[in-house]
Structure formats: C-alpha cells, structure tokens
Amino acid sequence: MSNEPMIGYDELAEALSRLRLGSDPSEFHGSLSGFLAGGARPVGQTLLEALQLDAAGEIERAAQDDPVLLELMRQTEAELADPELAFEPLHPSDDRPLPERADALASWCRGFLGGFGLSGAATHSQLSEEAQEILRDLATIASSEFDFGPADEDEDALIEVFEFVRVGAMLLHAEVASLSRNLSGSVH
Template structure:
C-alpha cells in the first residue's frame, strides 16, 4: 500500500485488531470523523490518545502509525471535500445487509463519541439543524434493525447511509469549517 492509497474497511479493521482496540473499523472511523467534525485536532498527538482508545496489543509499529496518520489526512480531506466525496467507512456492499446495518450503527456510535470529545455538542452555538442532526445520529446509533423485504431493507440502508454521509459533512462545515480552508489566496 502506497502513501496515497485510500485506506479501506478491511485494512483498518486489521489494524484495529493488531493494536488490540476494542472497536472495529467502522466505529474507529466514526470516532475519528466525529472528532474532526467537532473541530478536534491531533496537534501532533496520536489518534488513539486523542480518541481515548486503549490499545491492548503491542505498541503500534511505524507502518501502523503511518496508516493512522494517513487515515487522519484522508478523513480530513474527505470531510472538507467541496465535491461532497466523504463516505463513512463501512463493509463492502457485497457483505450481508445485517452486517452493513450493524456497522452503520457502530459508525454512528463512534461519531457521537468522537464529536463529544471536542465539546462541540455542548456548545449553545450549534444551529437547530445541527442539534437535530445529532439527535438523528443518536437515534441511529441506538437502533436495532428489523429485516423483512430484502429490496426494501437495502433501499432503507442506502437512505440511512446517505443521511449519515451528509450529516457528517454538515456538522464538519458548521463546527470545523473555517479551520480547513486554504490560508493563501482568495476563496471563490
């Protein structure tokens, strides 16, 4: 894997297991995205320290640390992407629907935890829309999914995924938006 390659679900899940983290790839990515969306910065610290994650495994190797740093850069860039290219990191579409739905709930739980670490959720300055988005993500995080018609369930999961994707970008724009703008030149 080169330094420019996008980190996928399986690679991040393997890293989480190697480090002995008590979260899967979706929850780890959600935690990071919530932290970034809330305006959190690593300021040279480690991702696991910033997110208050205890690593039960061996100390992270240099390549594992590099992967975590790439994940941070990747997530920052995607959340601030003017083309709206952000995607929550979830299992591939060929995985069972129940696994993908559970991973979306894990991502939402992680997002809320990471966002909460920044203190942005307690800010009275959050717009009504942002507060409503957080409540909706909280509802998704605590949901148990019932499955019936596979086609309808797949459509519902796609809609929830799209809501979460847009919600993360909206919260990022509101809480951390100015921090990621280029410092030189004029914005058009």
C-alpha cells in the same frame, strides 16, 4: 484529494487487529470522523490518546506512528472538507450481508457521537437547531435495533440512512468550521 489509494474497511480492520484495539473499523472511523468534524486535532498526543482508546504502552507507541491510522486521519480530514462531497462513512463492502452493513452503520454513528463529544463541539451553545437535530438523529440510528423485511426495501432503506449519515457528518463539519472561523475572526 490525494491520488494515494484510500484506506479501506479491511485494511483498517487489519491495522486495528495488529494494534490489538477493541474497536471495529466502522466505530473507529466514526470516532475519528466525529472528532475531526467537531474541529479537534490530536495536538500534543497520539491519535489513540485523543480518541481515548485503550492501548497498552507498547501498543500506544506503535500506534502513534502507524501509517494506516495516520493516512486514515489525513484521508478523513480531506474528505470531510472536500467541496466535491467525497466523504463516506467507512463500512463493509456492499457484498456483505445487509444486517452486517446495518450494524456497521449504527456502530459508525456511535463512534461519531463519541468523537464529536470528545472534540468539545457538542457542548458548543452556538450549534444550530439543524446541527442539534442531526446529532439527535445520529443517536437514534446508533441505538437502533434493526428488523429486516423484504431485501429490496431494506437495501433501499439502508442506502437512504447511509446517505443521511454521510451528509449529516459533512454538514456538522462545515458548521463547526464556520463557527470556528467566525469566533476566531471576532476579536475586538
């Protein structure tokens, strides 16, 4: 991993606002993470084009070279592949209200599923049953509406769901990478 400072939630929020994109930081990071976990790269197009995010021509050109977006892409690629399991979905800080953090996690999952779908890996018939189950669980989280009870229990539950999402994204990335290696190595 790089010694460069990590792109955080607030820094990404500022970049997305500056570029006038209608995506919140969690959803954007989820889209990027899903796209990369699915084995895709923005080859011959900008990152925003690859993620099929709307941006007017001027904004699109500015975003193409936006250092925050480019660094976030490098950071996310490195974290997904990190053997130390450093990957984490981008989310508001822990001092933010629980409902805000829960909604951000659901938003991240929606973005991840969209990005994974754009990568083409979701239609890959060779995904394991475990990978397909992770995708179904992410879809359930993405479509969830949360009821909150005792704060301590809710906090613990959110931590458990966050950890499931974090590990699930890394497992999907590892499986797609393995499938890609096996397919590219099976030329007869």
